[in-house]
Amino acid sequence: MLQGMNILIMGGDARFLIVMDDLIGNGANVHVIGYDQFTVQQPNIHSHSLDTMDFSKIDAIVLPVSGTNAQGKMEAMYSEEEIYINAEILNQTPKHCIIYSGTTNDFLTQLAEENQRKLVTLFARDDLAIYNSIPTAEGTLKIAIDETDTTIHGAKILVLGFGRVGFTVARLFKNVGAHVHVAARKSTDIARITELGLQPIRLNEVDQQIQDMDICINTIPHLILNKELLDQVSKETLIIDITSAPGGTDFAYAEKVGIKTVHGLGLPGKTAPKTAGKVIGRIINELLEEQYKKQS
Known part of the structure; x- marks a missing residue:
């Protein structure tokens, strides 16, 4: 008490x-x-x-x-x-x-x-971050559904990062039938991604595959989707950045080149x-x- x-x-x-x-x-x-x-x-x-x-x-x-x-x-x-x-x-x-x-x-x-x-x-704290990743993932899925005109089932999804949030997001999208690719740096993460039945990508090789993705979800809390990487992104790709402000995406450049982005701030507070x-x-x-x- x-x-x-x-x-x-x-x-x-x-x-x-x-x-x-x-x-x-x-x-x-x-x-x-x-x-x-x-x-x-x-x-x-x-x-x-x-x-x-x-x-x-x-x-x-x-x-x-x-x-x-x-x-x-x-x-x-x-x-x-x-x-x-x-x-x-x-x-x-x-x-x-x-x-x-x-x-x-x-x-x-x-x-x-x-x-x-x-x-x-x-x-x-790991416990709070993991619990919080559940409504974050559900909120991300809702954005993906609302902002696209195709089903998530069968879509090509790229999740950048395989931390506490990335793990939950990747698994949820896989469970609704998406083809999920996950980009990570550590060899242990690559192994775990493979074990989960997801498609692993080395983070330094993302530029070679990002152009084929329908949705890109960023969970890395620093600038990762910079001008160089955005130049490889299709204009049909939706980018959802769920990191805290200022995010890991160059939003101004994405808008300039016509790539649709959503900065999903505070998703647990909005979703659940x-x-x-x-x-x-x-x-x-x-x-x-x-x-x-x-x-x-």
Whole structure:
């Protein structure tokens, strides 16, 4: 139980409505910033603005899955207020306050270090990333269906990357009858791709086969679909990039040369917010319970 703990949720999407309920069910007092357009009905949920929040009583801060941008700003689906975190805010919190964020960047990592606050990156955990890959894959499949005029069954699909998300995406598309090719760098991944009955491609040889694909799905979180590789892509190919902003695709160049692209950001929150929220809530509760025991 988190009886008496004060947890602040800053920004976020529909997934965090579920996280709120889970935290309340575990006895926490939940404070929120960035939910002024959402009607709070639970007595243990307290809505604030950045100006009215008393940060001195906060035991933990929960940031969106996407974390912050390079200036500390974050997404807030239920508010038009600009939500951000900075040194001034952190310095008002108790020393034991922990920051929980889906992902991090140089700004957030440095902010936590310089202000001596512990930062926990939730999606660095294999369990959460694997659970989250399920609604991500389903959301990717939905985009593929909506954005094409042929069946996925029988289509030639190229998945770039064979990490936790790439694995789930490749397997789902195979299960609906697509001819799935997967590009990877490691020999162990090539072996696993082959064992799963998928077609392996060495990442440095993608340019030789990408022109034959109906759909290309990128899961590699750095620029992989650059100008040189896009020049090998057919104008009939749909590119779906499901990596965090800025993505692994040169979207401007793709548009210039007439290649259709979709940047699938935040797919779990759009496809299955209840399921995705439950997963995040369970992990956060476990981590907060560990924190609570240390503070008690």
